[in-house]
Amino acid sequence: MDSDEDEYVAKNPTSKNAGKSGMAKRTRKHGDDDVMMLLEDSEEDPGEADEDEGEGEEDDDDDGEYYGRKTKKKPGRGNQKKKKTKVRIDDNLKGKDGGYAWEDKIKRSWDIVKEDKDGSLEGLVSGLLEANKMKKIYKNVTPFQRGIIRSLILVIDCSRAMSEKDLRPNRYSLTIQYALEFVTEFFDQNPISQLGILGMQNGLSMVISDLSGNPIDHINNLKQLKKKDPEGDPSIQNALEMSRGMLLHTSPHSTKEVLIIFGTLFTSDPGDIFKTIDHLVNEKIRVRIIGLNAQVSICSKIVKETNYGDEKSNYGVILNEQHFKELLNDCITPLPVIKKLSSEAEGVQTTPQQKTFSLIKMGFPKRITEVDPSFCSCHSNLNYGGYICPFCKAKICSLPAVCPTCNLMLISSSHLARSYHHLFPLKNFEEVKFNEVDKSINLESQEPFKANFQYHQCYGCLMEFPVKSGSIVDPKLMKTTSRYQCLDCHKQFCIDCNVFIHEHLHNCPGCESNV
Amino acid sequence: MDAIADTTIAQAPGAASHATEDTPSLLAVVIETNPLFWVPLQQQTELKSVIESLIVAMNAHLAINNSNEVIVIAAHSGKAQFLFPDPNVLKNDTNPPKMDSHSPNSVSNKSTSPTPDVIDDKRQYLKNKNIYRQFKLMDESVFEKLEQLFNDTVADNSKFKSTVPGAISMALTFINRMRQVREGITMNSRILVASVGGDQTMSYIPTMNSIFAAQGMRIPIDVCKLGNDSTFLQQAADVTGGIYLLITNPNGLIQYLTTVFFIDPSIRNYVALPVNNNIDFRASCFITGNIVDIGYVCSVCLCVLSMIPSDKKCPTCESTFDPQALEKLARKPFVKRKVVANGNSETPNATPTPAGTPQPK
Numbered sequence: 001m002d003s004d005e006d007e008y009v010a011k012n013p014t015s016k017n018a019g020k021s022g023m024a025k026r027t028r029k030h031g032d033d034d035v036m037m038l039l040e041d042s043e044e045d046p047g048e049a050d051e052d053e054g055e056g057e058e059d060d061d062d063d064g065e066y067y068g069r070k071t072k073k074k075p076g077r078g079n080q081k082k083k084k085t086k087v088r089i090d091d092n093l094k095g096k097d098g099g100y101a102w103e104d105k106i107k108r109s110w111d112i113v114k115e116d117k118d119g120s121l122e123g124l125v126s127g128l129l130e131a132n133k134m135k136k137i138y139k140n141v142t143p144f145q146r147g148i149i150r151s152l153i154l155v156i157d158c159s160r161a162m163s164e165k166d167l168r169p170n171r172y173s174l175t176i177q178y179a180l181e182f183v184t185e186f187f188d189q190n191p192i193s194q195l196g197i198l199g200m201q202n203g204l205s206m207v208i209s210d211l212s213g214n215p216i217d218h219i220n221n222l223k224q225l226k227k228k229d230p231e232g233d234p235s236i237q238n239a240l241e242m243s244r245g246m247l248l249h250t251s252p253h254s255t256k257e258v259l260i261i262f263g264t265l266f267t268s269d270p271g272d273i274f275k276t277i278d279h280l281v282n283e284k285i286r287v288r289i290i291g292l293n294a295q296v297s298i299c300s301k302i303v304k305e306t307n308y309g310d311e312k313s314n315y316g317v318i319l320n321e322q323h324f325k326e327l328l329n330d331c332i333t334p335l336p337v338i339k340k341l342s343s344e345a346e347g348v349q350t351t352p353q354q355k356t357f358s359l360i361k362m363g364f365p366k367r368i369t370e371v372d373p374s375f376c377s378c379h380s381n382l383n384y385g386g387y388i389c390p391f392c393k394a395k396i397c398s399l400p401a402v403c404p405t406c407n408l409m410l411i412s413s414s415h416l417a418r419s420y421h422h423l424f425p426l427k428n429f430e431e432v433k434f435n436e437v438d439k440s441i442n443l444e445s446q447e448p449f450k451a452n453f454q455y456h457q458c459y460g461c462l463m464e465f466p467v468k469s470g471s472i473v474d475p476k477l478m479k480t481t482s483r484y485q486c487l488d489c490h491k492q493f494c495i496d497c498n499v500f501i502h503e504h505l506h507n508c509p510g511c512e513s514n515v
Numbered sequence: 516m517d518a519i520a521d522t523t524i525a526q527a528p529g530a531a532s533h534a535t536e537d538t539p540s541l542l543a544v545v546i547e548t549n550p551l552f553w554v555p556l557q558q559q560t561e562l563k564s565v566i567e568s569l570i571v572a573m574n575a576h577l578a579i580n581n582s583n584e585v586i587v588i589a590a591h592s593g594k595a596q597f598l599f600p601d602p603n604v605l606k607n608d609t610n611p612p613k614m615d616s617h618s619p620n621s622v623s624n625k626s627t628s629p630t631p632d633v634i635d636d637k638r639q640y641l642k643n644k645n646i647y648r649q650f651k652l653m654d655e656s657v658f659e660k661l662e663q664l665f666n667d668t669v670a671d672n673s674k675f676k677s678t679v680p681g682a683i684s685m686a687l688t689f690i691n692r693m694r695q696v697r698e699g700i701t702m703n704s705r706i707l708v709a710s711v712g713g714d715q716t717m718s719y720i721p722t723m724n725s726i727f728a729a730q731g732m733r734i735p736i737d738v739c740k741l742g743n744d745s746t747f748l749q750q751a752a753d754v755t756g757g758i759y760l761l762i763t764n765p766n767g768l769i770q771y772l773t774t775v776f777f778i779d780p781s782i783r784n785y786v787a788l789p790v791n792n793n794i795d796f797r798a799s800c801f802i803t804g805n806i807v808d809i810g811y812v813c814s815v816c817l818c819v820l821s822m823i824p825s826d827k828k829c830p831t832c833e834s835t836f837d838p839q840a841l842e843k844l845a846r847k848p849f850v851k852r853k854v855v856a857n858g859n860s861e862t863p864n865a866t867p868t869p870a871g872t873p874q875p876k
Contacts (some may be wrong), residue, residue: 149814188731252840253814337815358840359811359823364797385792390808399796408809412796414750416817417723423816424720460688462602493688500691505684505728507721513595513681515674515718 126466127479130495134431144336147255148419149360150193151211152186152331153243154179154259158201161264161293162230167321171263171292172230174321179261180222182328187215189332189422191415192400194254196246197221198239202232203268205242211250213400236260236298237269240276240287247285253358256285259331262299263292273298280306286335290327291317334422363390363408365399377404421506429484429498434473448474453483460497460509486510539582540703540779541693543686544569545710548664549592551675552712556742560765565741569709570657572772574650584702586689587657590682590710591664592674597685598660599653677712680721683736687728694732705757705780707737714745726751735780739772741765749794756780759791802830811844 095101156179162172179197186195195218196211209221240258247256258280267273280287280302287306289299295317303315318324369385376386377394378401386397392406400411435441438452453469466482467473484498485491491510493501501508546569553562573585587598641654683706690704706729729736735757738748744761752759760775762768778786797806800821811820816832823845827836 146815148817252837357829357834358814358837359820359844360814361809361844362812362819363809364807367792367794367796369792413798413819414723414726414754414796416798416812416819417720418727419817420720421724457602458688458692460685461692462597462600462689463692494692496692496695497688500688501684504691504731505687506724507680507684507728509595509681509684509688511681512684512718512721513590513678514593515676515678515681 126482130480130482133495133499146334146422147337148190148192148334148422149251149254150190150257150334151196151247151250151254152193152257152259153196153198153211153246154182154261155198155200155205155239155243156208156225156261157234157263157292158199158206158225158228158230159232159234159264160230161234164263167292167324173226174324175261175263175292176222176226178325178328180219182332183215183218183222185329185332187213189418190334191418192409192411194250196243198242198246199225200234200236200239201230203235203238203270204232205235205238207242207246211246213402233266233268234262234264235269236262236267236302237271237273237276240273240280240302244276244279244283244285247283251360253360255335255337256283257335258285258287260287260289260299261292262289262296265293265296267298273302277302277305286314288314288331289316290324291315292324293317334419360409363403363410364413365389365396365410368395426502426506426508427487428502429486429493432481432483432485432492434475434481443475446475448472451481453481455483455492458494458497459491460493460501463494463496465492465494489514537580538701538703538781539580539584540576540705541584541586541690542573542576543586543588543690543704543706544573545588545590545679545682545686545706545708546598547590547677547679547708547710547712548661549590549674549677549712550665550668551592552677552716552742556711556765560741560768565709565765565768566657566661568769568772570654571769572777573653574647575773575777577649577653578647585653586686587653588682588685589661589664590678592668592671593678595678595682595685596660596664597689598664599656601656601660675716676718677710677716679708679710679712679717680725683708683725683729684721687725687732687734690732690734703780704732705735705737707739707776708748708751709739709741710745710748711741712745713743714747717745717747719747722747722751726754729755737776739768739776746795749791750796753791753794758783758788760789 095104156175158172162170162175164171167174183195186193192213194211194213195209195215196207197209197218199206199208208225209218212218239260243258247258250256285306287302289303291299295315300311300315304311307314313330316323316327316330318327365387367385367387371384373382373384374395375382376397378396378398381397383397386395387399387410388395389403389406389408389410391408392403394403394405396403396410400409400415402408403410432453433443434449434451435443437454438450441449441452449472451467451469451471451473453465453467455465456469457464467478482495483492484495486493486508489508489510491508493510546566548562550562573587577583577585586600589596589598641651641658644651646654686706693702693704726736729751734755736748736751736755737757738745738752738759740748740759740761749759751757757780758775760771762771775788778788795806797808798810798819799805800807800810801818802824803821805821807819807821811823812818813820813829813832813834813836815834816829818829818831820830823841824830827838827841828834829836
């Protein structure tokens with residue numbers, strides 16, 4: 001049983017607290033080291049251990065099998081042997097030393113804190129802050145063909161488990177609060193896309209907000225939802241089936257996506273969820289899941305199958321509130337179009353070449369103002385001015401919209417322009433090295449040296465860089481120059497401008513002022 | 516002592532109206548100085564008089580509230596540059612950029628830039644040396660930097676691209692920095708663009724990106740347009756909630772600047788301002804360049820086309836379109852023909868004779 005327990009835990013390295021209770025109890029002998037597996041570095045969530053134990057059936061595993069503790073037949077000895085010979089270590093489980101991640105030496109977060117000569121931590125702290133900010137903006141900037149026109153169903157878990165207070169004030173409130181921000185941001189970045197919202201409650205799926213392109217409706221509906229309390233069990237199958245129904249009539253050129261925020265460790269389904277997965281694969285609906293609790297096998301299975309085997313970037317389990325936010329923000333960027341449809345790994349029947357590329361007929365209406373009010377054809381409200389459909393001359397009060405008379409998609413050119421930065425992303429800036437100007441500086445030597453730089457201040461905000469030219473730098477304490485350089489115009493920017501430029505502006509001020 | 520009392524009142528919850536009045540405001544001015552664009556305007560006005568008017572307006576902005584600030588960026592040929600605050604002055608300041616500094620050492624810090632004596636030798640920029648200190652700092656810096664800029668400029672006809680998008684980007688990065696440095700202090704910011712170039716000189720995507728960034732930061736972009744109308748800048752003002760005004764009589768520029776553009780965004784709702792309702796939101800075709808009313812949009816790269824390309828491929832991203840979908844698009848409206856009982860099909864353009872309302876008998 002001991003090794004069974006171990007294996008059960010070993011399957012869950014990415015989840016934040018799975019099997020904690022199992023691991024914390026015992027010390028396992030391996031190699032020369034006595035490794036206390038107390039998982040002390042992970043985010044602790046008291047009150048969840050029992051739940052993990054209770055829902056043992058749904059663990060992650062790499063073979064795609066749906067087995068739990070009771071089906072584990074492998075003897076403990078064999079398991080140990082497998083590890084020693086290092087037959088195959090899943091990349092997800094690999095640690096720094098080449099073995100499993102839990103065989104690595106424990107790294108305490110306070111080990112890296114070292115004072116400099118004057119006993120100050122300032123340099124180190126600012127370095128850590130910068131590293132955090134850098135992580136945020138590092139993006140893959142390869143221009144992909146992306147499905148810019150999206151239909152997304154957001155599924156929110158409204159079950160009992162969402163009343164847990166591990167997120168403040170509780171999971172439910174925080175999720176809705178983040179969902180509200182998500183809706184705003186989603187339509188800001190994807191103005192010609194559509195969104196629908198579902199809830200999972202009492203084993204059923206309920207429509208919170210219908211599929212539409214109007215953010216105000218969604219926001220109002222979510223605010224209504226906030227007043228209700230989470231209850232009952234969730235059913236992923238019901239939610240997915242309903243999402244399928246909602247996505248059935250979307251235009252063929254739009255992507256079909258489902259995003260599930262899942263706070264429970266089980267799903268109570270009325271039928272065979274694997275059939276639902278097959279349907280999803282056939283209909284090319286891509287499912288993303290954000291887990292609030294721990295990794296669940298069926299979720300990773302769903303994600304893997306519907307995203308052509310790419311589980312890693314589509315199934316995330318949150319570490320903390322900040323990470324939750326980041327995972328949600330990842331879903332705002334449109335997905336790259338996948339041309340190759342290889343599902344050979346799962347043995348699912350192969351689908352024909354995706355035909356999502358097409359031309360869409362769109363109207364660019366002119367805005368008018370009127371002296372006398374007239375009725376708009378969309379809401380039958382009296383108003384002064386609006387937009388005139390170029391095809392049928394009906395008056396619409398806001399854009400983007402579908403003309404209620406002739407069904408023509410009406411947008412303005414600035415709506416299209418909002419999506420351009422996804423298609424033509426700005427290149428990442430590169431950190432400037434200490435030896436860039438003065439080549440004689442040897443960064444490996446660990447000896448203090450005199451820094452020498454070309455620029456003294458940030459090109460964007462005129463702030464002076466913290467490390468000055470001519471100052472003595474100790475490479476042990478000072479890891480970064482805090483200068484980031486655009487590879488095209490070679491202008492240098494501070495970290496804050498770097499973040500701002502890549503997150504909001506999407507323009508390099510240096511390149512744009514040098515045309 | 517009075518000043519302290521004033522601020523306490525302003526921060527009191529009951530004095531909300533006071534607070535809005537006293538919120539300091541940052542004005543970022545972008546001046547397009549590319550000589551090539553000023554040539555067609557020779558008959559109407561010249562850069563010098565425009566700069567003079569702008570200086571007066573900026574001085575007025577500084578004067579209206581003690582904490583108001585101004586930054587000036589020149590969009591020159593081939594580069595955009597800060598005119599004020601002077602990058603060299605700031606260089607030796609360990610503090611974050613500070614423009615309205617009353618500290619006497621900010622001028623003496625000019626180690627790399629010419630010292631005031633040198634400036635005196637070179638040229639007297641201001642007629643009266645005893646003007647209000649904040650005016651003096653800004654005006655001198657703007658004149659000095661502009662002169663440097665024009666002295667360094669080499670005649671180059673290839674630099675016909677406008678650097679206004681870059682200059683707006685710089686203004687935004689600077690404002691972003693100010694917001695981070697002064698956390699807790701609310702400061703309204705706005706951007707005033709004095710532009711002369713037309714749409715064809717500006718690159719579309721960078722312009723749009725900076726507009727949307729400004730919109731996200733709630734920074735209105737006011738546009739004072741000389742020369743011809745610019746659709747891009749019209750959209751910039753419209754999207755961000757700024758004012759767009761085409762100056763037809765540049766000699767009266769100072770009047771426009773001190774009336775229309777001088778009004779703080781917080782009180783714009785109460786003032787009758789020129790509105791611009793006929794903004795062209797239509798897109799132009801990527802192949803022909805014509806403005807389109809009803810066009811076709813590639814679902815992958817969102818490029819706008821006025822017709823279905825003959826090779827069934829997107830000219831920008833080269834994705835091959837689904838032939839079935841194209842067929843559907845190309846289909847002409849279908850007119851159902853009526854078949855009359857005697858076998859002759861009715862001509863499609865024949866108007867049906869009204870049967871007449873049945874009369875009650």
